[in-house]
Amino acid sequence: MEYKYKNVMVIDDNQIDLYIAEMVMATTKFAEKVICKGSAKEALDYLKPLHDHAEELPSLIFLDINMPEMTGFDFLDEYQNLPETIRKKCIIMMLTTSLDENDRKQAEKNVFVQRFLNKPLDRDKIAQLL
Amino acid sequence: MLDAYLEQVKHKSDKLMNYFLVSFFICGLLLAFFYDTWLVGIGIGSLSLIAYYCTKLLLPGSNAYQYIVSLVFSIFMAQFIYQMHGLFEMHFIAFIGSTILITYQNWKLQIPLALFVLVHHAVFGYLQYIGYDKVYFTQLDYMTLQTFIIHGILATTVVFICGLWAWRLKKSSETQIEQTYEMGRFQEEQLQRKALLQSNDELRKSNKELDRFVYSVSHDLRAPLSSMLGVIGLCEMENMDPFIGKNVSLLKSSIKKLDGFIIDILDYSRNSRMEINRQEIHFADLLTDICNNLKFMCSEDQRKVEVRTKIQNGVAFYSDRSRLSIILNNLISNSIRYQNPEAADPFVEISVEISASSAEIRIRDNGIGIGSENHEKVFNMFYRVSTKSVGSGLGLYIVKETVEKLRGVIRLESECGKGTAFSIHLPNLAS
Numbered sequence: 424m425e426y427k428y429k430n431v432m433v434i435d436d437n438q439i440d441l442y443i444a445e446m447v448m449a450t451t452k453f454a455e456k457v458i459c460k461g462s463a464k465e466a467l468d469y470l471k472p473l474h475d476h477a478e479e480l481p482s483l484i485f486l487d488i489n490m491p492e493m494t495g496f497d498f499l500d501e502y503q504n505l506p507e508t509i510r511k512k513c514i515i516m517m518l519t520t521s522l523d524e525n526d527r528k529q530a531e532k533n534v535f536v537q538r539f540l541n542k543p544l545d546r547d548k549i550a551q552l553l
Numbered sequence: 554m555l556d557a558y559l560e561q562v563k564h565k566s567d568k569l570m571n572y573f574l575v576s577f578f579i580c581g582l583l584l585a586f587f588y589d590t591w592l593v594g595i596g597i598g599s600l601s602l603i604a605y606y607c608t609k610l611l612l613p614g615s616n617a618y619q620y621i622v623s624l625v626f627s628i629f630m631a632q633f634i635y636q637m638h639g640l641f642e643m644h645f646i647a648f649i650g651s652t653i654l655i656t657y658q659n660w661k662l663q664i665p666l667a668l669f670v671l672v673h674h675a676v677f678g679y680l681q682y683i684g685y686d687k688v689y690f691t692q693l694d695y696m697t698l699q700t701f702i703i704h705g706i707l708a709t710t711v712v713f714i715c716g717l718w719a720w721r722l723k724k725s726s727e728t729q730i731e732q733t734y735e736m737g738r739f740q741e742e743q744l745q746r747k748a749l750l751q752s753n754d755e756l757r758k759s760n761k762e763l764d765r766f767v768y769s770v771s772h773d774l775r776a777p778l779s780s781m782l783g784v785i786g787l788c789e790m791e792n793m794d795p796f797i798g799k800n801v802s803l804l805k806s807s808i809k810k811l812d813g814f815i816i817d818i819l820d821y822s823r824n825s826r827m828e829i830n831r832q833e834i835h836f837a838d839l840l841t842d843i844c845n846n847l848k849f850m851c852s853e854d855q856r857k858v859e860v861r862t863k864i865q866n867g868v869a870f871y872s873d874r875s876r877l878s879i880i881l882n883n884l885i886s887n888s889i890r891y892q893n894p895e896a897a898d899p900f901v902e903i904s905v906e907i908s909a910s911s912a913e914i915r916i917r918d919n920g921i922g923i924g925s926e927n928h929e930k931v932f933n934m935f936y937r938v939s940t941k942s943v944g945s946g947l948g949l950y951i952v953k954e955t956v957e958k959l960r961g962v963i964r965l966e967s968e969c970g971k972g973t974a975f976s977i978h979l980p981n982l983a984s
Binding site for chain 1: 768771772775776779780782783784786787789790816819849874875
């Protein structure tokens with residue numbers, strides 16, 4: 424069975440959630456390579472140099488909201504300043520425990536965000552994305 | 554306030570009066586040198602002073618002494634006229650008395666003085682006219698009627714004007730006091746308003762902080778739970794030993810229960826504090842969202858519950874979407890949770906009828922139902938009908954609170970084994 428995506432990035436400060444995402448995506452053959460980043464800053468540092476290596480860029484980015492130093496929304500603010508090659512290639516999914524209506528609204532307003540998912544990521548939610 | 558002011562006027566005037574009376578007395582003594590009128594000077598003068606101070610001491614609460622002082626001034630006039638053997642200028646003493654009396658701001662005080670002067674002039678003038686000896690009224694040998702009338706008119710005018718001034722003075726003090734009072738009240742109101750605004754701001758701030766706190770706490774409590782569920786999800790993807798599999802599913806249901814509890818508390822806290830966020834409600838979308846969220850709710854041993862929706866909307870309906878979502882979510886999930894294993898086809902039917910003034914929402918299922926003895930109690934906080942109840946005991950309490958926050962009414966019809974129907978009447982917040 425073929426993998427659905429080549430590269431998928433997950434940004435979450437919780438190591439267990441990163442591990443869950445990695446495992447779920449591997450077993451469901453959702454992504455060939457899961458790039459796990461423990462902070463939004465690390466993720467930006469990873470993405471920036473890749474603007475001329477489009478094939479290396481993740482097709483999907485799963486983004487947590489509540490993170491120390493730089494929240495998911497802070498990441499989105501920075502993200503819109505990234506080169507167009509990156510913005511074109513990557514689709515962002517919010518993946519969070521937040522049930523807050525305002526968080527959902529704010530995320531849905533953002534043009535780069537395609538979906539708002541609630542944790543935990545499991546087989547059913549992955550199936551919905553396929 | 555006005556009384557306090559008038560009291561102050563009286564007090565100050567009384568003080569002045571002491572000086573004036575003493576001066577008049579001393580004047581009487583000085584005038585005694587001219588025609589050797591010591592008996593009159595000391596006698597009448599001291600009688601006048603005694604009359605004044607006695608009245609003042611004996612009737613401390615009354616203003617009678619002020620009328621006495623008015624009388625005393627006119628008596629001094631008569632005394633001085635006599636002492637100077639009818640020196641015409643001594644008649645002016647009456648005018649001095651009249652003007653002094655203005656200080657009390659009471660026109661009536663002019664009356665005793667005017668009356669006495671009238672009587673004195675009439676009596677003494679007549680006595681001198683008929684040639685009675687030792688009565689000194691005027692130095693003129695003969696006073697014509699014309700002179701007497703002019704004299705009377707001028708005196709009346711002075712007394713009248715002094716009375717007028719006293720009256721005007723009192724009026725203007727009254728309005729001034731009133732204005733000052735109004736001003737004070739206005740300033741006080743301003744201060745109160747300012748304090749109110751400030752405490753309003755503080756309240757808003759603490760509300761915001763509390764909201765922030767609830768948000769963080771609920772996130773921090775729920776994040777580890779969702780990690781646990783995630784890890785359990787990973788385990789479930791593998792073929793587990795049936796014993797371990799059973800234990801893991803028990804773990805899972807406990808975690809879900811705890812998570813549900815936290816969400817209930819979060820909903821409760823939000824409902825009680827947040828302002829109503831009025832927006833147009835699209836029931837079809839709202840119900841689709843809710844049903845999607847509840848899709849995976851059934852436990853393994855339960856059947857899927859058919860959700861039927863009937864929406865009748867001719868006009869736009871306005872309410873608070875997140876509150877409506879709390880209400881419907883709780884009621885529909887109850888229908889799924891408490892389905893009747895004996896019923897042929899478990900269903901929940903949601904019908905919505907919208908009018909310009911309200912929405913009538915009815916949620917009917919064929920679940921296990923609630924006995925009539927529990928119909929009142931199910932809406933109580935932490936009340937659970939039976940050991941079969943799996944929730945926190947908050948769900949229907951929150952539903953009721955939320956409906957009430959939206960100024961609506963909820964009714965329950967239910968029979969054990971037949972099913973449950975909730976009817977909700979919500980006002981249309983279109984305007």
